[in-house]
Amino acid sequence: MLPMRKWTINGDFLTLSPNGVARYAREVTTAIEDLLAAGGPLADGLEVTLATPVERHDLPLRHIRTVHIPEFRRPRLPQAWVQLQLPRHVEGGLLSFCNLAPVAVSRQIVCMHDAHTWLMPESYGRMFRLAHRVIMPVVGRRARAVATVSQHARRQLAALGVAPEDRIAVAWNGCDHALRWRASRSPRDYRNRRPFVLCIGRNQPYKNMDLIWSIAPALAARGIEVLVAGEAGGAEALRHGPNIVALGRISDDELAAAMEAALCFVFPTRIEGFGLPAVEAMARGCPVIASTADALMEVCGDAAIHVDPDHPDGWTTAIIRLLENPFERLAMVAAGRARARLFTWRGVAETWLGLMAAVDGVPVGTLRDAGAAATAAVMVRA
CATH class of the missing domain: 3.40.50.2000 (Glycogen Phosphorylase B;)
Known part of the structure; x- marks a missing residue:
């Protein structure tokens, strides 16, 4: 039995419409819940908490504990909850699934889905562009690991200096939710x-x-x-x-x-x-x-x-x-x-659990689950 490993999920995605990056976050969270229920080497000794600004949510979670962190009423600004409130409630490591993440937390894994605000800035509003261009490179340099959703996105993020390529793992998307x-x-x-x-x-x-x-x-x-x-x-x-x-x-x-x-x-x-x-x-x-x-x-x-x-x-x-x-x-x-059929949320969640194990220093030889093999070659900041 491995010592207890604690991770918190950044639940800011629950304030968003359940599409795009929020769908990714919801499905990965649910798939991690299923892996915790099933047990196995990647889940051994793992305690996961969902920290969220919403009082109630519809995710079917039993093995992931939910903690409600109410948003400040004043000032109610974009990213205020993520940057100012969430870091005070992170115990262990942090998982952020939706591009932006708290810059104050270094022991985290963040998913950066693309580099669109650099490649086609005219598709986004000024404040949205500014937030992504300022926050993502800072987090990309500080986080223990970065995930993205394709090899192409991995190359683009590295070329733009958002994160070093050897620190970026590919954690795809699943599509079995459509079934x-x-x-x-x-x-x-x-x-x-x-x-x-x-x-x-x-x-x-x-x-x-x-x-x-x-x-x-x-x-x-x-x-x-x-x-x-x-x-x-x-x-x-x-x-x-x-x-x-x-x-x-x-x-x-x-x-x-x-x-x-x-x-x-x-x-x-x-x-x-x-x-x-x-x-x-x-x-x-x-x-x-x-x-x-x-x-x-x-x-x-x-x-x-x-x-x-x-x-x-x-x-x-x-x-x-x-x-x-x-x-x-x-x-x-x-x-x-x-x-x-190649793209399953279980496979994505296994990759995330493999990255979490790498950050926690779990010996690679103990990681027998499929997702761990995908992350074994990815360097994680110690």
């Missing part, structure tokens, strides 16, 4: 529509929604609709073509129903740290046409069709190819499902 979605609970039935492609739109330049608008007329000529979910799928989207259907924000269950019925999922983004919507679509049996962004090439591999984000004709050609070749589409469904 919990229930299309049968969707308020809309997408199965009897004419052929349609699906995308998730956001009003940020790097998401490249102009590509979607530009190919809509050519798809309309072939009887193909374009369904746009998300914030860019509001009424404004309708002016780009009569075959565009603006879904707005939809639930995960409705997204599952749309993915299962779509001809394909299109993802023309210019940059990504990982590209979670693409593998979620694969998990739901929806073929993916994705851009040639490095992270998408890495994550989707040959299970997706990749097209240059600046070549609209290539996107139209790829979509019509799937319309005219149902057997190729079925082959892509099978390949996508196989690819998606």
Whole structure:
């Protein structure tokens, strides 16, 4: 039996909408809970606490204790809870899953998902950019280890000096949460529509929604609709073509129903740290046409069709190819499902527990779990 090792999870993510980096944090926390319940070398002697500014949460935790740290009422400023309040309640090490973390805590592992505020700053507000550009490099130098979600993101963070490359481990994303979605609970039935492609739109330049608008007329000529979910799928989207259907924000269950019925999922983004919507679509049996962004090439591999984000004709050609070749589409469904099975939240959590063990100085020879092998070559600041 190893001596007790104490870690705290930065629960600031519970104040965020459960998407993007907050989904990562929620799923990894839950997967760590499951590993603690199952036991094993990585969980031996490990005590984990979730420190959160919210009074109640919906995470199913029994082996991870929750501590509520109320936010200051005045001044109520961004990052005040993380930077000023959380550090006083950290016992042992700290896990921060959402890019920003307290600079006062050096015994921590932080996940930095991407370098987007450097690469496409026009996609973010001034204060958001400033917070990331100031805090992330400081934490990257001070933290015992940094995690990120792809080899591409690892290289970018290192090239920009956010953290040394030999201190960055890859802890991917999982996508098996998408298998919990229930299309049968969707308020809309997408199965009897004419052929349609699906995308998730956001009003940020790097998401490249102009590509979607530009190919809509050519798809309309072939009887193909374009369904746009998300914030860019509001009424404004309708002016780009009569075959565009603006879904707005939809639930995960409705997204599952749309993915299962779509001809394909299109993802023309210019940059990504990982590209979670693409593998979620694969998990739901929806073929993916994705851009040639490095992270998408890495994550989707040959299970997706990749097209240059600046070549609209290539996107139209790829979509019509799937319309005219149902057997190729079925082959892509099978390949996508196989690819998606590589990305599990349990595997991500094992990597995190391996990093925690390395920080705690647990001898590598005692780490027999799968995730430990992925971290054995990563140097961790002593």
